[in-house]
Amino acid sequence: MALETALKTEAPAAKTEVSTVKTEIPTVKMETPTPPAPARASGAAIAQMLACAALWSIAGIFIKSIPWNPMAIAAGRSLIAAGVAFAYMRWRGMRLSVNRGSALNGAMLSLTFLTFVAANKLTTSANAIALQYSAPIYILAISALVYRQRFRRFDYIAVAVTLAGVALCFADRMDSGGTLGNIIGLASGLFFGAMFMTAGRVGEDSRMTGIVIGHLITAAVGLPFLFLSANAMTGAAIRNIIILGVFQLGVPYVLFGLASGKCPPLAACLLGVVEPILNPLWVFIFDGEAPGPLALAGGVIVIASVTAWTVKGMRKEDKRG
Numbered sequence: 001m002a003l004e005t006a007l008k009t010e011a012p013a014a015k016t017e018v019s020t021v022k023t024e025i026p027t028v029k030m031e032t033p034t035p036p037a038p039a040r041a042s043g044a045a046i047a048q049m050l051a052c053a054a055l056w057s058i059a060g061i062f063i064k065s066i067p068w069n070p071m072a073i074a075a076g077r078s079l080i081a082a083g084v085a086f087a088y089m090r091w092r093g094m095r096l097s098v099n100r101g102s103a104l105n106g107a108m109l110s111l112t113f114l115t116f117v118a119a120n121k122l123t124t125s126a127n128a129i130a131l132q133y134s135a136p137i138y139i140l141a142i143s144a145l146v147y148r149q150r151f152r153r154f155d156y157i158a159v160a161v162t163l164a165g166v167a168l169c170f171a172d173r174m175d176s177g178g179t180l181g182n183i184i185g186l187a188s189g190l191f192f193g194a195m196f197m198t199a200g201r202v203g204e205d206s207r208m209t210g211i212v213i214g215h216l217i218t219a220a221v222g223l224p225f226l227f228l229s230a231n232a233m234t235g236a237a238i239r240n241i242i243i244l245g246v247f248q249l250g251v252p253y254v255l256f257g258l259a260s261g262k263c264p265p266l267a268a269c270l271l272g273v274v275e276p277i278l279n280p281l282w283v284f285i286f287d288g289e290a291p292g293p294l295a296l297a298g299g300v301i302v303i304a305s306v307t308a309w310t311v312k313g314m315r316k317e318d319k320r321g
Contacts, residue, residue, distance in 0.1 A: 042262045042263070044262065045258075045259040046263070046267075048255045049255070049256070049259040049267075049268050049271040050271055050274060051252075051255055052252040052255040052259065053252075053272045053273070053275040054275075054278060055247055055248055055251060055252040056248065056252050056272070057274070057275045057276070057277075057278035058247065058248050058282055059244065062243055062244050065236065065237075065240055066237045067232050067237060068226070068229070068231040068237065069226075069231060070120060071117060071221070071226075071229075072225040072226040072229055072231050073222075074113055074221075075218065076219075077244040077249050078215040078218035078249065079215070079216075080245025080249075081215045081246075082212050084250025084254065085212045085215065085250060086212050089208050089209075094204065097203070097205040097206045101210070102202060102206040102210040103213060105195065105198040105202060105206070105211070106210040106212070106217060107217070108194040108195040108214070109195050109210065109214025110214040110215075111187075111188075112132075112195050113214075113218045114221060115184050115185075115187050116192075118181075118184050119182075119188055122178045122181025122184060123181025123182050123184075123185060126170035128181070128185045128188070129170060129276050130166055130167055130169075131182060131186050131188065131189055132192050133163065133192075133276060134163065135189045135193035135196070136159045136162065136269050136270060137189075138189060138190050138192075138193035138194070139193045142197060143197070143266070154309065158308070159266075161301065161305040162273055162301075162302055162306060165277075165298045165302035165305060166276060168294050169280070169302070170276075170298075171294045192269075196266075196269045196272075198210070199256070199260040199268075200260050200261075200263075200264065200265045204257070207260060211253045211257055215249070215253075256268075267310075271310070274306065277298075277302050280295050280299070
């Protein structure tokens with residue numbers, strides 16, 4: 001009897017220990033994972049990001065031909081781009097995943113658009129473009145200080161040379177500009193860099209959801225300008241806003257979403273620098289405006305820098321493999 005009594009009184013204690021172990025397991029799973037170390041971009045991701053940047057670059061030739069308020073243009077093209085991204089998600093069978101990561105990524109994307117438009121209004125276009133592409137500096141700083149990531153010396157050299165090339169491209173068109181516009185331009189660079197970083201730290205569903213959210217926020221902010229400003233709703237204007245929405249934002253951001261999963265933020269941003277380099281090329285082809293010698297020299301420097309950096313990174317990966 002004494003033995004049976006002892007067993008009965010000890011049994012609950014054993015059950016309590018088991019339940020304690022079970023309650024500790026979810027706590028371990030909920031811990032924030034250590035940010036991944038910088039990796040090299042895959043060949044497919046490089047191609048996707050270059051195609052994305054090339055399509056981004058057609059903005060100038062179409063935006064100039066639309067006689068609308070800049071915020072109205074931003075709203076119109078983003079609304080269409082959101083539809084393109086959502087259609088892609090449905091086609092892939094992806095689900096909308098609204099969470100902290102996707103919301104943050106969407107906010108950074110929208111802030112990039114809105115601050116760039118504001119900077120264009122308050123300073124020169126050349127200043128706005130050059131300041132936005134200060135993004136690689138922010139990526140290096142945030143990655144090193146916040147995520148404790150280590151970069152190669154060649155990464156720093158590539159960023160410095162690439163930014164020098166971008167500045168050279170716009171040197172003959174830059175001036176002091178408006179102080180407020182230049183400050184907003186720097187903020188645009190910060191948000192642009194943050195867009196690359198937040199996109200690379202979420203899953204594919206969350207990343208594509210963030211892109212949809214970002215476009216919808218931009219559209220919501222800009223829609224009042226579409227209806228309250230004097231915007232000529234001509235056939236040519238509507239055709240060009242559709243082209244911008246589908247081919248300059250919609251398809252490129254699908255490519256960006258695909259590339260970001262296999263392309264580190266710094267790599268994606270440096271590859272994206274192809275965008276401002278291609279802009280003068282399209283203007284020359286369609287408007288006959290030839291770029292100056294400084295712009296040509298800057299373009300060569302950027303392309304050479306990005307190419308050398310990419311090739312070096314791929315060779316290093318081949319050696320590891």
